[in-house]
Amino acid sequence: MLMYLKEVCLENYSFIPKAIAQGATRIELCDYLISGGTTVSKGVMHEAAAYCAEKSIPLMAMIRPRSGDFIYNDSELKIMGYDIIEARNLGLDGIVLGCLTNDQLIDEDAMEQLLEEAYGLQVTFHMAFDAIPNEKQFEAIDWLAEHGVQRILTHGGDLTLPIEETLSHLKELVDYAKDRILILPGGGISSENADAIQQHLGVTELHGSKIVGEL
Template sequence: MSGFPNGLVLEIAANSHLSALAAQAGGADRIELCENLGEGGTTPSYGTLAMTRDKLSIPIFVLIRPRAGDFLYDARETEVMLHDIAACRQLGCDGVVIGALDSAGTIDLPLCRELVAAASGMQVTFHRAFDAVRDPVQALESIIALGCHRVLTSGAQADAVRGAAAIAGFVRQAADRLSILAGAGLTPGNVSGLIEATGVSEVHASAKARRPSAMAYRNPALTGLEYDRQETDPAIVAAFRQALATR
């Protein structure tokens, strides 16, 4: 449910339990809970799911993605996703975020039907696998037929601002059959213009900032270990809210 009188919805991609708490503190309408945002996001741990569901009062949608890389999944990965959806149901999560393609770059309808059926009773968002399809117009019709409630998209571009024209086309195509959720590269400074250009009513951002590590000792030989981390910043979330509230 939107917290804005103008009906806009702010979804924050939270990459940890702490990020989820920060998103709520900053005024997010809901979160997409995930891990490994640097790799496009993967499914969070059960502990993260359980603690976040216990501490948050806003809706929690959970990313169901068993690994980084492409969106072509085998039978074993399908079983993992089905188990993760079952865990979301058990914990009382509000929605899941799914997506799968075949090798030809079209929606994997048999697999997606299975995932949507497993999520019955929860909201279903189709994630940015949509941006990797061969024919977005056809793919959007397939996603609508699956019964998904929304599609997260950057307009098949590196960021939603560059994909604004395509996103506007998806909004017109979808009409009132599902919601187009615009995301990737959004900031408090560009989100209002993106809404104006596309007509979307839901936006998605990570609102993250660098969190320096408190470690006093750092082993310089561990060149692959990044001590600092990216975490949702409640001040950036609040800035998004301010930008949306003044539209």
């Protein structure tokens, strides 16, 4: 049997017990999944953290103040900073975020500000990564690895494409990242195709809302 971490993204607390019962080994909390996910309420974080701690399941939270693009102004960055502090105070294991410039490159100043707030938490750079031009993604991997980010959540291409069509680029990213930072494939991964994707890419973690089946 293939052994790898299965991260399930969930919109609210009510799905968590069933997801864990069906084999989820990490939970990512994100409201409004239809728009790529935004930050859940403090109450959801609180109850989810208590339950996941009881089950020894790591818990991550999306830090995103709104849907739309990933270009944030100073006020939005302050909101994100406060949400990071709440996540840490409530006992979450990590956060999921991403900031870009108008040129669709990593907003290094914004990321450094938020990473300082996130000290002691795991950090995943989310699918904002897929908006970065392919030829610039390798530099982005370098920067994120150098700044202590643990993993990059990526579909390997446009989310409208089935993940089977982005596997070649995902493999390039996995091979380039090597042991410096984890590439976390996501978007269109289900309980039906997860094993084959893991075997093809050789990754240790996969992400999806249906990776442990329907909830």
